Amino acid sequence: MVEGTNAQVTITATRGRPDDATVSQVRALAARAHDVDGVAPLSEQPLLRLADPAAPVVHLTARTPGGDLVGYAQVDTEAASAELVVDPPHRRRGTGRTLLDAARTHGAAGTTLKVWAHGDLPPARAFAAATGLAVVRELRKLRLDLATRPDTARRALPPGTTLRTFVPGQDEEAWRRVNARAFAHHPEQGRLTVADVRAREREPWFDPAGFLLAERDGVLVGSVWTKVHPAGTEADAPVGEIYVVGVDPDAQGTGLGAALTSAGLDHLASRGLATVVLYVDADNTAAVRTYDRQGFVRAATDVMLASDTEGSPAGATMGS
Numbered sequence: 001m002v003e004g005t006n007a008q009v010t011i012t013a014t015r016g017r018p019d020d021a022t023v024s025q026v027r028a029l030a031a032r033a034h035d036v037d038g039v040a041p042l043s044e045q046p047l048l049r050l051a052d053p054a055a056p057v058v059h060l061t062a063r064t065p066g067g068d069l070v071g072y073a074q075v076d077t078e079a080a081s082a083e084l085v086v087d088p089p090h091r092r093r094g095t096g097r098t099l100l101d102a103a104r105t106h107g108a109a110g111t112t113l114k115v116w117a118h119g120d121l122p123p124a125r126a127f128a129a130a131t132g133l134a135v136v137r138e139l140r141k142l143r144l145d146l147a148t149r150p151d152t153a154r155r156a157l158p159p160g161t162t163l164r165t166f167v168p169g170q171d172e173e174a175w176r177r178v179n180a181r182a183f184a185h186h187p188e189q190g191r192l193t194v195a196d197v198r199a200r201e202r203e204p205w206f207d208p209a210g211f212l213l214a215e216r217d218g219v220l221v222g223s224v225w226t227k228v229h230p231a232g233t234e235a236d237a238p239v240g241e242i243y244v245v246g247v248d249p250d251a252q253g254t255g256l257g258a259a260l261t262s263a264g265l266d267h268l269a270s271r272g273l274a275t276v277v278l279y280v281d282a283d284n285t286a287a288v289r290t291y292d293r294q295g296f297v298r299a300a301t302d303v304m305l306a307s308d309t310e311g312s313p314a315g316a317t318m319g320s
């Protein structure tokens with residue numbers, strides 16, 4: 001369906017999986033923008049959803065009259081959020097604005113569309129100012145040099161808590177339930193489904209040895225999921241990530257979040273990694289303090305933009 005045009009491009013909307021050629025063109029466009037901007041314009045979830053026929057998203061493509069893909073936006077219709085990118089040589093011609101106008105018509109009724117700007121780069125800030133968007137949420141990327149991790153930061157598991165690795169095919173639903181409770185107020189993380197977990201299990205980075213579940217009396221009360229980015233993606237050497245730490249609200253206040261973070265870092269250190277990254281909402285004070293104690297420092301910032309000033313929800317990496 002044609003959604004809009006300007007002198008430069010025609011915008012088309014697709015629900016369900018775009019055709020194979022479009023999927024590869026969007027990946028190539030995102031890679032070109034990453035090279036020029038130094039930051040990936042689309043995060044993991046939209047990249048996975050690009051090829052998922054059942055994802056609750058609308059794909060908006062901006063093509064020149066010759067058919068070249070020069071812009072792309074993906075709208076999460078449930079969260080009313082979007083990620084948006086314009087091919088660097090085709091910027092400042094109104095394509096971003098036309099894509100944003102089309103994206104705004106696809107959010108849930110009565111909600112304001114939120115747009116992620118990864119890296120909080122000057123062009124995105126200028127674009128936001130020109131299109132009436134303001135920062136409503138700040139997501140920080142933190143980095144830890146494992147060699148500088150203070151020994152005193154190690155935290156033991158609370159009494160009565162045991163740790164084991166995730167078993168694919170068995171633990172998805174229990175993990176989803178605790179994750180949804182831990183991240184009840186988080187717009188993306190709290191909505192992960194069993195299908196989302198399975199999609200990640202199929203990714204080359206997935207390793208159950210780095211996905212640790214904390215149990216009390218055989219009941220799941222929290223988890224730490226780690227990831228290893230191969231050399232050449234985050235940095236020249238492989239980089240670890242504390243991907244998600246979640247603690248069931250009933251197990252809050254027992255030091256489990258800190259102990260799980262510590263166990264995740266021990267696991268990544270045992271893999272010989274030198275650097276670990278993670279993402280956390282700037283206003284999640286408990287999580288920010290926990291990571292600060294482990295020696296994490298700020299490496300980058302992503303901002304969520306919207307045309308109103310609604311409050312920021314808590315928790316990105318850590319839900320408790």
Ligand SMILES: CC(C)(COP(=O)(O)OP(=O)(O)OC[C@H]1O[C@@H](n2cnc3c(N)ncnc32)[C@H](O)[C@@H]1OP(=O)(O)O)[C@@H](O)C(=O)NCCC(=O)NCCS
Binds near residue numbers: 115128
């Ligand atoms: C942000 C982005 C989508 C803008 O796309 P675009 O097609 O260049 O945007 P438009 O041409 O529609 O720009 C609309 C207005 O935004 C402002 N703007 C956009 N880029 C700007 C820049 N680099 N410097 C100053 N102002 C800028 C201008 O006011 C512009 O109007 P003008 O060209 O008439 O002065 C593009 O730079 C991009 O893909 N960046 C990387 C991904 C990203 O940050 N996405 C998040 C977007 S919130």
